[in-house]
Amino acid sequence: MHLVTADETARACPSCGTFALRVKGLVRTRPRDLSYGERGLELAWLKRRWYCHEPDCVRKSFTEQVPQIPAGARITARLRRAAALRVRDAGSTVVQAARDLHVSWPTVMSAFRTASREVTDAELPEVEVLGVDELRELGGGGFLGGQAGDGVDGLDGGPAGFAVGAHTSTTGIDHTEH
Ligand SMILES: [Zn+2]
Numbered sequence: 678m679h680l681v682t683a684d685e686t687a688r689a690c691p692s693c694g695t696f697a698l699r700v701k702g703l704v705r706t707r708p709r710d711l712s713y714g715e716r717g718l719e720l721a722w723l724k725r726r727w728y729c730h731e732p733d734c735v736r737k738s739f740t741e742q743v744p745q746i747p748a749g750a751r752i753t754a755r756l757r758r759a760a761a762l763r764v765r766d767a768g769s770t771v772v773q774a775a776r777d778l779h780v781s782w783p784t785v786m787s788a789f790r791t792a793s794r795e796v797t798d799a800e801l802p803e804v805e806v807l808g809v810d811e812l813r814e815l816g817g818g819g820f821l822g823g824q825a826g827d828g829v830d831g832l833d834g835g836p837a838g839f840a841v842g843a844h845t846s847t848t849g850i851d852h853t854e855h
Pocket of ligand 1: 690691692693694695729730731734735736
């Protein structure tokens with residue numbers, strides 16, 4: 678399948694954003710994409726090189742790029758993503774994902790590292806935990822726990838740091854369900 682660039686922003690200079698007007702030449706690339714159907718789809722993309730005519734721009738020329746295929750990339754962003762998710766979410770090994778998608782091991786590994794950071798950098802959900810110190814305050818120096826005579830069976834003392842089936846009358850706060 679032969680591709681030509683449809684995205685008009687591809688001829689915007691990556692350095693200064695000026696839309697280039699003069700073509701310097703053509704570059705043929707063969708970016709790899711997710712396979713389509715049983716047979717893989719062979720892509721041939723005829724990229725244009727442009728002159729940047731902005732006098733103050735440091736970049737004299739550039740090759741066009743589109744979001745799915747950034748400059749220098751040999752595979753599409755969605756193929757890269759698919760490889761990463763096979764390892765991160767589907768439990769595939771790097772070797773297996775590389776074999777299945779016909780990409781190299783380092784490509785899968787690098788994509789996986791990027792995708793993993795999305796998880797490790799994500800904010801943890803807030804968890805409300807009643808800490809030991811708060812329990813001490815509630816219990817007036819001791820841990821809350823079933824004490825003899827308060828009607829809770831088998832909870833003598835309770836495990837340290839946990840309020841088990843007890844409520845205190847000293848603070849008036851009741852943390853238990855009856
Ligand atoms: Zn420029």
